[in-house]
């Protein structure tokens with residue numbers, strides 16, 4: 001697989017990490033896409049953003065017989081997911097916090113692939129009752145293991161301060177509220193995008209697995 005840097009626009013995959021009915025994730029990703037559309041790099045055409053929604057990917061729980069680092073994919077859904085991620089130069093992950101970590105669907109989607117993530121910049125936007133920061137930190141560790149280059153900038157939304165529940169039934173646990181990020185949140189996302197675009201334009205170092213000779217040797 002050609003994992004080298006391209007000269008066209010930086011293609012940023014915006015990964016929607018939750019899949020449940022009534023999720024806030026789609027609204028959060030929609031807002032991130034709006035912020036990105038106002039970013040200088042996107043306006044100048046040097047970066048483009050594509051939403052990759054795990055609900056639409058509908059990946060089953062990992063069902064590949066060969067670990068992803070060998071790149072020997074047997075299933076059409078894996079090949080589709082591989083092609084979608086291989087086509088990206090960088091990523092923004094939108095993850096909620098579920099029991100202090102990322103949703104199973106997101107961990108599963110990362111586990112499916114390996115070389116497709118290698119060397120590519122990634123930003124993490126978390127959300128949850130307290131900003132989802134524990135999930136965000138977990139995701140950074142997970143992404144490091146697949147050799148993504150996680151940028152230092154972080155962004156976090158808190159359900160009770162970055163969503164507007166006016167008009168919702170306070171007793172309804174399914175009420176998603178309306179996304180209404182507090183001052184500074186858009187700037188956080190924009191700063192993350194800036195870091196991602198800068199990193200994506202730097203030459204990518206070689207595939208560490210290829211350098212090591214065997215995937216097992218880098219464990």
Ligand SMILES: Cc1cc2nc3c(=O)[nH]c(=O)nc-3n(C[C@H](O)[C@H](O)[C@H](O)COP(=O)(O)O)c2cc1C
Pocket residue numbers: 018019020022023024025026096097098099100101127128129130131132159
């Ligand atoms: C299974 C589950 C576990 C959760 N665990 C946490 C948690 O540990 N910490 C937290 O801050 N919020 C937690 N929440 C609240 C979610 O972060 C919040 O509902 C968020 O909107 C979920 O993302 P989604 O709407 O895109 O599914 C949890 C929600 C669910 C559904």
